[in-house]
Amino acid sequence: MAQKPKLYYFNGRGKMESIRWLLAAAGVEFEEVFLETREQYEALLKAEAFLFQQVPMVEIDGMKLVQTKAIQQYIAGKHNLYGKDLKERAIIDMYVGGTTDLMDIILLHPLLLPEEKKRHIEVIGQKAKNRYFPVYEKVLQDHGEMFLVGNQFSWADIQLLEAILMVEEKCPDILSHFPLLQSFKKRISEIPTIKAFQQPGSQRKPFPDDKYVATVRTVLQMYNKVTLG
Helix, strand or coil: CCCCCEEEECCCCHHHHHHHHHHHHCCCCCEEEECCCHHHHHHHHHCCCCHHHCCCEEEECCEEEECHHHHHHHHHHHCCCCCCCHHHHHHHHHHHHHHHHHHHHHHCHHHECHHHHHHHHHHHHHHHHHHHHHHHHHHHHHHCCCCCCCCCCCHHHHHHHHHHHHHHHHCCCHHHHCHHHHHHHHHHHCCHHHHHHCCCCCCCCCCCCHHHHHHHHHHHCCCCCECCC
């Protein structure tokens, strides 16, 4: 029996969460090793566990993969979530790139100074409403299919749902002007593996709290405050 993928990261979302979503959507069980102390991290660095000295890192199929996109592309390709040909893979990469840009804005939020967080929520809402969600609404309208690419469930669908849910946590009414995205969210959420991942007790992580941020700063020795500038 093949070993379960093993995920090395913090006990929180960050860059690993989209990898968790992808594995869960593919119906793949995985194990997690949480980074909790600087000493643990340095021991793994000494053991050359992390190429480029960075996480996320996923042990899978005899490999130790870093670089989020490389990990996601491997998982998506292995589990038939990466289109049927080169053109579809390019389109999936493009759509995933857009949702990644949006989610990176949201991932910044827990690291901001308290007085900047309200303004940042407004930025998240504006970016989602004016730049990103109109694109996917139009894709669904023009494409006329249940899924974003071809007529097959893919990595692009998984990550768009994740992005929608992340934005809704900060801007609950964000889909009010996007009826096709509302239907998309409902439809994709009913896929059994996706539905299971959204249930209490799954390996899906909550929005980062202060304890998570403190752990990341300590392990990675990030003592500077992030500001919006």
